[in-house]
Amino acid sequence: MTNADVLIIGGGLSGTLLAMQLLRLPGARHIVVFEPRAELGRGEAYSATELGHTLNANAARMSVDPDAPDDLTHWLAAHIAAGGWPEAAAQAVPVAELFPPRALFGRYAQRRLDEALAAAPRSSVEHVRAEVVDLFTHQGGACVEVEGGKRWFAPRAVLATGVFAASRTRRAGAGLATAFAGLDPWDVNAMAQVPANGRVLIVGAGLTMIDALVSLQQAGHRGPIQVFSRHGLLPQPRRQPPPWPDFLAQTLHASPRQLSAELRRQCRLAQAQGVDWQAPLDTVRAHVGRLWSHASEFQRRQFVRHLRPWWESHHHRSPPLGAALLAHLQAAGRLHIEAAALLEATGLPEGVQLLIRRRGEQQPVVVQGCAVINSSGIEYDWRRVDKPLPRQLLARGLVRPGPLALGIDAHASGAVVDAQGSVSQVLFALGPPLRGLWWESTAVTDVAAQAQALARLFS
């Protein structure tokens, strides 16, 4: 058994920012980060290789340092000046307004980790390239086991396991709807194998679908594209509106119905003054965690059932390049979106067949394409994630499902709550596993703030 001060399970953005924040604390510590990928700091989002797979907000809004909101803008300016990302010049906008490729953002996070490491010569970060398959608490600490059986022990362990793609999970006993993989939305090489003029079917209409359109374009696809999603809503294009008065600052409790009525009123007010409706919407973001954690379970369910699709399509907006491509494909008559539920997916000798039920219709219909891309998003319910660690943690009772079965239950500090309702002194979590606690717990700014707060708790 190897000893460490902190064990971080997952070396995506969350795990990397936590390591960076721990290195910035006074004192010396040995941090072990378990991450099967070759590089820390990338995870699913920032392993992207296409320049067209960009951040969904501009550099001014994507600092990894909550104390330095301009941090990414400064890094990017220096990087561009040194000859990195030469394509940025063609966009002719100030650096703060650029939407960097996600690959570049991953490099930025890595650089900030490297710098924190260089500034803390008595501390160390060890990257163990392995999947953690089990974890148990043991004499005031946590013991982590990787595939092959090797174990590490530390007083604290942190679950930074990130997002589990719905396309890679299988729902035991459920219909085929969630049990097919389709083409990887980010794999341009695989898409280059799709006949250039063939019909491509895409399931899910969020930001991953926008990435899939970029990938198809990059792969030379010129055929029709049919997108299916339950509500038929597309991500709105992101603009950068001016700040709007904080109309929720005094609101402690409000039902989803009251909130949406007030938000619509504010949007109308903005438009009447010639201000973009996105301005009032963006003021809501700062209050989401507070409003969600004060809401009753009934109100949360109401929100998820009735408002979630609108929140997702209006708040999680498309970066300009992706939005322009979507508009172009629609205008050219190549892209059609339909509100429909997927019932079944069947492979054909030369393509795929989907059984769908269009919204408002009783009879399912069959649609065929030469390929399908599953961009139906993220699986937040750990009981449905077919991976050893979530399974073991649930089986041992070390974690329990979070509110509405979104991620895992935890105290506001990030300390995990076990099956008996006890707040752990040893096991913590940050980022997407805390979806049920905060609702929004995935974006760069969310995980950056959580990493800083958790590191301070450990100091």
Ligand SMILES: Cc1cc2nc3c(=O)[nH]c(=O)nc-3n(C[C@H](O)[C@H](O)[C@H](O)COP(=O)(O)OP(=O)(O)OC[C@H]3O[C@@H](n4cnc5c(N)ncnc54)[C@H](O)[C@@H]3O)c2cc1C
């Ligand atoms: C495609 C995509 C695009 C995004 N774009 C944006 C954006 O533009 N702006 C924004 O604000 N946010 C964006 N996000 C949100 C993004 O997920 C977060 O910003 C951030 O990447 C979350 O980091 P994470 O480390 O928690 O999760 P992940 O990136 O999912 O990383 C988790 C890591 O944990 C590892 N892991 C999991 N289980 C184990 C285990 N048992 N043992 C060892 N390692 C394990 C995985 O290999 C993975 O690398 C995007 C997300 C995705 C998926």
